[in-house]
Amino acid sequence: MSEFLAELLGTMILVILGGGVVGGVLLKNSKAEGTGWVLITIGWGLGVTMGVYAAGLVTDAHINPAVTIGFAAAGQFPWEKVPMYIGAQLIGAFIGAVIVFFNYLPHWRETKDKIAKRDVFSTTPAIRSLPSNLVSEMIGTFVLMLGLMFIGANNYSEGLNPLVVGLLIVAIGMSLGGATGYAINPARDLGPRIAHALLPIPNKGASDWRYAWIPVVGPILGSIYGALFYKVLFLGESSIMFWILTVLVAIIFIGAAVSELRKAKTATSEV
Structure with missing residues (x-):
């Protein structure tokens, strides 16, 4: 199996199981309907575990463009392979989502909530505030990348690493995912x-492209910073990129905080 096919397969399995559990919880007349956030986080964690097992036979099982870019930024993955990996991951995720669509065919027409149907495929913030949503995705993926670096630095019994990675995903989802649905x-x-956007889902509503950049940009920034943070703190390897990103991250965080404070002040004055 080629590296391209391995990353495609791993990401496809991730989305089948992750999107599948969301469909089970949110779609009408599913036997798992209403079982909640805990089941979703466990399902995504197991989806990542299975995806890592599948791809890990051939690659390091990134199954995530942010992880691929993070490792490349840390000098642990060749930049020339990054486009190929990302292409495979995107195609795999698309195919996985199509399979989830077919799995729940009768449930789409039974479900009236357009946002719930979209949530089976992509993330929606609990409170829409783009600066804060960006920060949340950055924090979640920072923890993910830092965690992956920790896990890689420890010696586990053969075959155990994917389980630990899956537990990391569950932990991020339970602790941080409530704000945006933790695309990471x-x-x-x-x-x-x-x-x-392409599938013939009955009464599906818009795909929310105005928000779509948040779960792309946030995870990439968070992953790169997490990888470089690990190198500085644990390996003593600093770089200009790390300090530039530190300033950028600080600006984004402060900007989000100021935005929320202004909204709070406006809301208070209107009472």
Whole structure:
């Protein structure tokens, strides 16, 4: 199996199981309907675990463009392979979303909530505030990338690493995912969002392209910063890119905080 096919397959499995659990929880008359956020986070964690097992036979099982770019920025992955990996991940995510669509064929017409149907494919913030949503995706993917670097630095029994990575995904989802639905993976959001736009889903509504850049840009920034942060803190390897990103991250965080404070002040004055 080629590296391209391995990353495609791993990401496809990730989205089938991750999108599948969201469909089970949100779509009408599913046997899992209403079982909630805990089941969703566990389903995504297991989806990542299975995807890593599938792709890990051939690659390091990135199954996430942000992870691929993060490792490349840290000098642990060749930049020339990045476009190929990202292409495979996007195609795999798209195919996985199409399979989820077919799995729940009768449930789309039974479900009246357009946002719930879109949520099976892509993320929607609990409170729409783009600066804060961007920060949330950055934090989640920063923790993901830092965690992957931690996991790679430890010695586990053969075959155990994917399980640990899956637990990391569950932990991020339970602790941080409530704000945006924790895409923390541009392919996981963008590929299925494209599928949502193209598939003949009854009464599906818009694909929310105005928000779509958040789960792409946020994870990439968070992943790069997480990888470089690990190198500085644990390996003592600093770089100009790290300090530039530190300033950029600080500006984004401060800007988001100021935006929320202004909204809070406006809301208070209107009472």
